[in-house]
Amino acid sequence: MADNNDWEPKIVAFCCNWCSYGGADTAGMGRFQQPASTRVIRVMCSGRIDPLHVYNAFLEGADAVLVTGCHLGDCHYVNGNEKTELKYQFLEEMVKQLGLEPERLYLNWISASEGERFANFINDVTAKVKEIGPSPLKPEGVS
């Protein structure tokens, strides 16, 4: 394992266009500093986040994957996030069974105004992942 202090994990964050992506924007507008660990991928609704995308992110080398969207009741497509929550139950159980640490997968609802919450989330997750080190699914030679 690399020296965890130098090592910067790679985290893939799937964000819905309306809320959590806006939350990431608001974090920027508020200049809430974050480690450069996370790459945001925008989709229209958290309901579009396919567990297959999450798997793929792990297989490509993600040290953690974040599934994010609007707060329940706030989804811009009525209840896409409720469907996300259901699919997430599968993911959670599957990832656990696979033997990946629970610190590598998160579901979080963040509104477009919650910039600080977004930044705190990234800070927390990055710290946790740094503690457990690179993902065992990360292919050789990937940074």
Place this chain on the structure above:
Amino acid sequence: MVEVGDKLVGYATDDEVRKRGASGGLVTAVLAAALEKGMVESVVVLKHIDEYEAVPIITDDVEEVLASTGSMHSVPVNLAKYAVDRKVAMPGKPCDIKAVIEQSKRNMIDLDNTYLVGLNCGGTMPPVLTKQMLIEMYDIDPEDVVGEDIEKGKLIYRTKDGNEKAISIEELEEAGFGRRKNCQYCQLKIPTNSDLACGNWGVIGDLAGSATFCEVMNEKGKKLIENAVEAGRIEVAPASDKAIAIREKVNGVMVKMGETTQEKVFTQMPDEERLPYYREALADCIDCGGCKLACPVCSCGDDAKCTLFHSLGDNYKMSMFHLVRLLHLSDSCIGCGQCTDVCPVDIPITRIQMSFSIPVQTKLNYKPGMNADEKPPFFEVMIK
């Protein structure tokens, strides 16, 4: 009159069918009557080749149906997909029926058009291994076998010369023979998910060996029986309390056995050992796609999410193909063992799948293949 919930003992009125039948030939007679009277357009049955081989056929020939008597314990084929897009009656082990119900949830089978005659099932045996077992454990030339039976926990083989030999299943399974692995932990022995649940448990006294016990599970089952009685193909009488009790008891024992085995087989490995285990087990995969094709629950065509995002060129530590399949079957896998059967490199796919499916199905409180009105949770819209 027959009612839903009735437990009956009956047999085929045609002596020849009754004699050839695994129990009382009732299943064959019921299927034949359904075809004859136009309840269905065709019937799915097994066409025997020899003791270890049979092929499913879809037929509208009553004679062919009548010729299909007998239980093939070493033919672990799944019949569900033969019912797709047809108006059929079919016999089926509990796992056949489960698969039919899962297919119906995916718009592939219309249950209103499908009559399901369930067969109790203590398990099936892999054909190749069975022949080896006959030689090694029974000292019988597989070619000499004319019949088989399961009684009191023993597997009995009858040979041409009129002899028979019995060995306890436990002993066989300890030696690595006997039932397929998934059958050993299967916990549905009486197909209560079918229209008519038939078997030999509970057939006692004089009738033992020459009658079939059947439970009428629903309106369709009732129709099947009434139709066959009307057609003069079967005779039935209510089962005695004793018969019912015996059936329950044997079933109870078998289910318990299944549970114990499941606990043993699926003892949770330590966290850090799981990923290496799965990776190693799946590393041998040669991408033939056989498991996908064989799965009786999956309704996808040749292309599906598991294949579309998988490529031999990936340098992934696990294959997208298997991860996506594991996900998509996690709520719906019925543990029928078809995928393991077909895998040319002997990957225990069913066992791997079930180690994901058991916790997911437990967590989401979903039993696939049991209730046609209950949707697989992955396709649910709201959290219950």
Place this chain on the structure above:
Amino acid sequence: MTKQEAITNEEAEELRIGAFICECGVNIAGAVDCNAVADYISTLPNVTTAVVNKYTCSDAGQEEIKKAIKDLDLNRVLVASCTPKTHEPIFRACVEEAGLNPYLFEFVNIREHCSWIHMWEKEDATKKAKELVRMGVARAALLEPLQSSEVPVTNKALVIGAGVTGMQAAMDIGDMGFQVYLVEAGPSIGGKMAQLDKTFPTNDCSICILGPKMVEVNRNPNIEIMSYSEVEEVDGYVGNFDVKVKHKARYVDINLCSGCNSCVEKCPVEVPYWEFNEGIGTRKAVYVPFPQAVPLRALIDKSICIDCGACSKACERGAINMDQEDTFSELEVGVIVVCVGYDVYDPEPNHDFGFGLYDNVITTMEFERLINASGPTMGKVVRPSDVVQPKRIGFVQCVGSRDVNSNIYCSSFCCMASLKNAQLIKEKYPDTEVYIMYMDMRTPFRMYEEFYNRARDMDIHFIRGRPAEVTENEDKNIIARIEDTLTNKIENLELDMMVLSVGAVSPESTEKIRQILKVSRAADGFMMEAHPKLKPVDTTLDGIFIGGMTQGPKDIPYSISQGSACAARATRFLAQGKALTEGITIAVDEDICVGCGVCVPMCPFQALKMDDDGKLEIIKALCKGCGTCAVACPSGALQQSHYKNNQILAQVKEVFAYEEV
């Protein structure tokens, strides 16, 4: 490469991607070495050019993009700058002008998501920016042209809430010639302004300027007022909203009633009038909201009515109808303006400054009713404990505002409201001692600072500080222990009455309509605009606008401006008669679809259905492009355009690299 990528690439023409990296002055360039990013990007496959701009969104920047499209024959354009939430439409329009399909444009956010959050880690920020752009390039290569379609717009508007903001919005839309439904939850239009006495900074009588406006709204032939009504359901999308409105039973036939008050006189049931008079004074079970109400009609409060029948007997017009039931209307409108207003902060639960414990601590809203000539005391200011006119009155500012324990925001109007009320007392009872206890006096905008100076000239005492402790003596006088932080003097100030200058909060009761409409809620609880500067009255939802207190605390002039702004923004759609729908929708690959139908219940908009042959049918006009169904589809037959699996996975892949960048 996945199979799908292979297929797409086979068919595609040669890819020519132009990447434009924006420095955004120093906003991006301050943390990201944009030239290094451009150098790196130009080495990637399919990238024809990579350019750095000072401001890509400026005219010059946009011209450069257009020129490059033409000169270099670009067929994909990528801009790495700020957020697509504000700038995507701008760049889409830009590439479209140069003849490129707007959906062949890819946006990469290297400001909010990079330079601004890694301000002091230049190396990390630059590396991350390279990777973000690399992800964008991979995605751009897989983008496909899409067509957005035009939908006709129903040329009617719905305005929800008829406070001063909603009234203004309705009038402006009506004056522009479009029909407006004005739905008001209360029995009369007017909102909180109708309760106020005078209004700053001119101290003209509130109802005297609002009343005529209310009448005007009522007379406007294009406005249909639906009072005592609430929106129950909203379906559809910009241009075509289907709205269900509930008209609550008034138990009085609004067409027969003339508001004559005969029934009110006879009604034997009397309760405190909370809704309008803040519990000072009473109303009957049957009542007319207030003398200037529009519509000027009675209603019956069934929760206290004893069914004695006195009102029926009293009413000569036979307007009382005890059997009335709630009724419903179905409306079709093209746009929706939301002006549901605010509540004043409630100091009761925390007993702020003794409120709720001591009789003579009241709120400014109660004070407005007390000093109002048509209020319950006919304008006589008396204190609650003994109904005697107080000689020493103190105002406490920022109650429920600028306080980590309640709301951290400034409610903005309350300094001015207290200055106003202090002046009114001095005018009415010149010998009253008036104190204002404040943290800062906030008086921006025209004539407001002058208004403050005027108060100072009127011998009103300003104490910078707020009471640390409030007690009551045997005379029910209030003792406020307060330090003036300007003089560092601590004193026990004895007051006959203390008025809490309460701020504004977003009412719990507006949460329902917010959720029906799916408008976002900001951290302060009020509804959220699309952009705090550029789109202050838009929401992220096309065709839905917010104004006035709904969007956060503000005073009347600001509220009215927003009402007009909403009207202008909304009427654009009505005037054009058409709106563009999202080009991003769902499509099915019929070769792959097996017709399992699991996708059908996934769609919240009923855009999917199985036809009689068991084939999947997509009703494009209903699809809003969330892509949820594509996740359920096990076969991968359903693909959301612009967010196809291969497009998303290409981005995922490029997060990671085998060599250092």
